[in-house]
Amino acid sequence: MPPVSYTFSPAAVSTFGTLEHGATGIDLYSASDGHAALTRSCVWYQSAPDCHFGPLAAGTWELRAHYTEHAFDDDFRIGKAAYFVIPDAPTMxxxxxxxxxxxxxxxxxxxxxxxxxxxxxxxxxxxxxxxxxxxxxxxxxxxxxxxxxxxxxxxxxxxxxxxxxxxxxxxxxxxxxxxxxxxxxAPPATPGPITIDPNSWSFGIFGVDLGHLHLRDHFTISGRGLPPGLSTAVDLHSTPVRLGATTVGADGSFSLGASVPGDTVPGHHQVIVTVAGAGYVTATKSVNVTILAPESAPASVPASVPASVPDAIPEARPLVAQAPLPFAAVPFVASHGTAVVPAPTGDQGGSGATDAGRAQPAGAPAAAIAPNILTNAIRTIQDILAHPQKVSGSIAIGLALIIFATLPAHLLNATISEQYERFARRLPKPKKPPHWLEAATAWLNHEPVVGVLSIVVVTALLFGFADPTFGFTLASLRLFLACAIALFFVGYVANAVTMVIAHRQWDVDVAISVRPLGLILTVVGVVLSRFLHFSPGFLVGLILGLTIASSKAMQASAWKVVLTRTVILLTFGIAAWGAFSVMAAEHATEESFGSALLSETLVAVTTESLVALVVVLLPFRFLEGERLYQHSKLLWSGVYLVALTAFLVAVVSWDGNWEVLGTAFWLWMLVVVLFGALCLGVYLYFRFWPPPLYVEGEPDDEQVPISDEA
The missing domain is CATH 2.60.40 (Immunoglobulin-like)
Structure with missing residues (x-):
């Protein structure tokens, strides 16, 4: 009996095999009802060995194979039987x-x-x-x-x-x-236009005071967070006037210059930015501005603020209004215009009437708290990461500030510190001090922190006048408090911590010295800034210093004291900058007095700490850097590189600040050069000509200054 194979297909079965001689018969029986009933038959011959049965109904089927030795012989013998099942068709x-x-x-x-x-x-x-x-x-x-x-x-x-x-x-x-x-x-649905998340992008107007715009004032409009390639149009409303148009760059940002049209009607207006492009829903954002009448005439102000509330995200203003620095001469960019316009009349009295429009970025709430020169005065860490290409501009500006203004001013500060006793001796002294003065002096010697706080408060008050709008307002109160707190931390707390560490680690006696003559430079800086309309101009003041015993053992450890104080100030500055960046990223639409004060204090601490370090670490006579440089040039290089990098990235304004100066740039540069020449001349005179302040033979425990600034 030859082997028989079965192949199934839908409702069918095929049998096949190979014969050398004879024949095989295949019978198909239906066995679904329990009785086998012959349905079909097929015979294999050597020439036609295959049989196919179908279509077959669902049920049980039996195949019986028969075999004969000789072809065409009817004497078949049953050789094999098999059964299979055809299932019902499934549902689907x-x-x-x-x-x-x-x-x-x-x-x-x-x-x-x-x-x-x-x-x-x-x-x-x-x-x-x-x-x-x-x-x-x-x-x-x-x-x-x-x-x-x-x-x-x-x-x-x-x-x-x-x-x-x-x-x-x-x-x-x-x-x-x-x-x-x-x-x-179905074919994929055609995607509809994409709606841009309003919280993902922002824009700001830089270089002007938004509450005191003048006809033909120039300013810069910049934004970020948009899809690349979109067209951007800027219009001035109420009557629409196109101010300019540009395209969003590959990094998602845009920037264009514009000016207030000369025929604009004075009053309240809106600057509206519209972004559009193929596949996107047109998006707009706006910011309120106030345009003043010519010749500084007060503009007509309606009783209520326009209902439109800008919804862009506030960002650091490129028009730098940095923290007043008590220990450094820091130049800042002049605000556009040369006159302070009187506040509009109406129901907007108080601090809002004077400060409400000060260079606020788009997206600040209409009822936002009034700003001062410290409000958003430095760039956030997020802004640095979003615009790394602008750090190169900061480097050039920072080096210019150090060379032409900050360095000469600090040399002058250091000279005053070094020659403080010489200056003090020339002051007329009363033959017999009044009793109340003797009592007050004794008390201050017993309670030195009171003297420190007093001079800090006076200095902070003087710095407040660097703001043209300084007065009896909440914004001015915040400015005063922020300056005072920052001065106390940078000038006293940093020095006090240094004193404790120096005494415990190296047994070095260090004391905080109060130098009130430094207030003279503070007054000069504030007057200069107001006269030339700089914001806030050059602020110079030496009010606190550190002195260390001059014994050889203690002087050998002076570089350790300098390094310790440097690390403390650098920590203060970077920590304050990080905290300010976090606050700027998580700001609420309604800002409170406390949150604004905290933000402005962080700005002041950041600026005062980092700017002071950049100059006092220079390896010049009278400066702290000289002691560190003499100990190890390699150590000094590393420390100064860190301080300079932090200063350039965190404090220095970007290159757009020079553009807003316009024709005032050369006046600004002339003042900077003259100021630097004056400071350098005073430094060189006391460096080479006058006799030494301290003479040989004085006791070993004489106190000499190790730093010229707090």
Whole structure:
């Protein structure tokens, strides 16, 4: 008996084999009702060995094979019997997922296998029917179009329960196809225009006082956080006037220069920035401005602020109004214009009437607290990371400030510190001090912190007058308090911590010395800044210093004291800058007096700490850097590089500040050069000509200054 093989297809079976001689007959019996009934027969001959039976109804079928030795001999002998099961066609439903993949599900015989095929014969998926009689499977992603699918059920073992006596069970019986199911894969929907998140972008107007604009004033409009390539238009309303247009760059920022049209009607207006582009919903933001009448005439101010509330995010103003620095001469950029315009009349009295429009970035709330020269006066860390290319401009500006202004001013400060006793001796002294003065002096010697606080308060008050709007307002109160707190931390706390560390670690006696003559330079700086309309101009003042015993053992440790104080001031400055950046990133739409004061105090601490370090660490006579430089040039280089980098990145304004000076640049530069020449001349005179202040033979415990600034 030759071997017989079976191949199943939907509702059909084929048998085949190979014969060398004789013939094989195949009989197909229907056994679904328990009785075998002959249905069809087929004979294999050597020339035609295959038999095909189909279509077959669902049920149990038996195949019986017969064999004869000689072809065309009717004497067949039964050689083999087998049975198989044709299952019922499964049920099927189909659908399309959002990603254009297909899904199929339906019912069938538990344990059987369901195979889904397309109209072209391609297999879509397959699944085994679970014990609940359900199945499901997922197909591949399809291109848009209409598709037809059918499913067949394959007996993979369930049919064994329909056993036929004396017959072998054969797996693989396949049902007839299910009804065709149509599936339509739609083309992807055309995406609608993208709405730009209003919280993701901001813009600001720089170089002018938004509450005191004049006709033909020039200013810069800059923004960030936008998709690249969008067109940006800037208009002045109420009557729309186009101020300029540009395109958003690859880094998501834009910047353009503009000016107030000469025929603009004085009063309240809005600067509106509109961004648009293919595939985006047009977005706008605005900021309120006040344009004054010519010749500084007060503009007509309505009783209420316009209802439109700008919604951009505040950012650091490039028009630098840095913290007043008691220990350094720091030049700042002049505000545009040469006169302070009287505040508009109406219901806006108080601090808001004077300061409300001071260079506020777009997005500040309409009822925001009035600013002063410390408000957002330095750049945040986030701003540095978003615009790293602007650090190069800061380097050039910072070096110019150090060479032409800050360094000469600190040399003058150092000279005053070194020659303090010489100056004090020339002051007329009363023959007999009044009793109250003697009592006050004794008390101050017993309570030195009181003297420190007194001179700090006086210096902070003087610095307040560097703000043209300084007066009896909450903004001015915040300015005074911020300066006083910063002066106390940078001038007293840093020195006090240094004293404690120096005494405990190296047994070096260090004391804080009060130098009130430094207030003279503070007054000069404030007057100069107000006269030339700088904001706030040059602020110079030496009020506190450190002195150390001059014994050789203690002088050998002086560089350690300098390094300790440097680390403390650098920590103060960077920590304050980081805290200011966090506050700027998490600011609320309604700013309180306390939060504004804290922000402005952080600005003052950052600026005073870092600017002081940049100059006092220079390796010149009278400056702290000389002691560190003499001990180790390598150590001095590393420390100074860190301090200078922090100063350039955190404090120095970016290059747009020079543009707002306009024709006032040369006047500014002339004043800077003359000031530097004066300071340098005073330094050189006391460096080479007058006799030494201290002569040989004085006791070893004489106190000499190790620093010229707090």
């Amino acid at each position: 439903t189909a659908g399309v997922n959002d990603d254009r993949t297909l899904r199929f599900s339906g019912g069938g015989v538990a344990g059987d296998r369901v195979v889904v095929t397309g109209s072209s014969g391609d297999r879509a998926c397959s699944a085994t029917v679970d014990y609940a009689g359900q199945w499901s499977c997922a197909g591949d992603e399809r291109d848009p179009g209409d598709y037809a699918f059918t499913a067949v059920q394959v007996d993979v073992g369930a049919g064994a329960s329909h056993g036929v006596d004396c017959a072998t069970y054969v797996r693989g019986g396949t049902s007839a196809p299910s009804g065709s199911v149509m599936v339509t894969v």
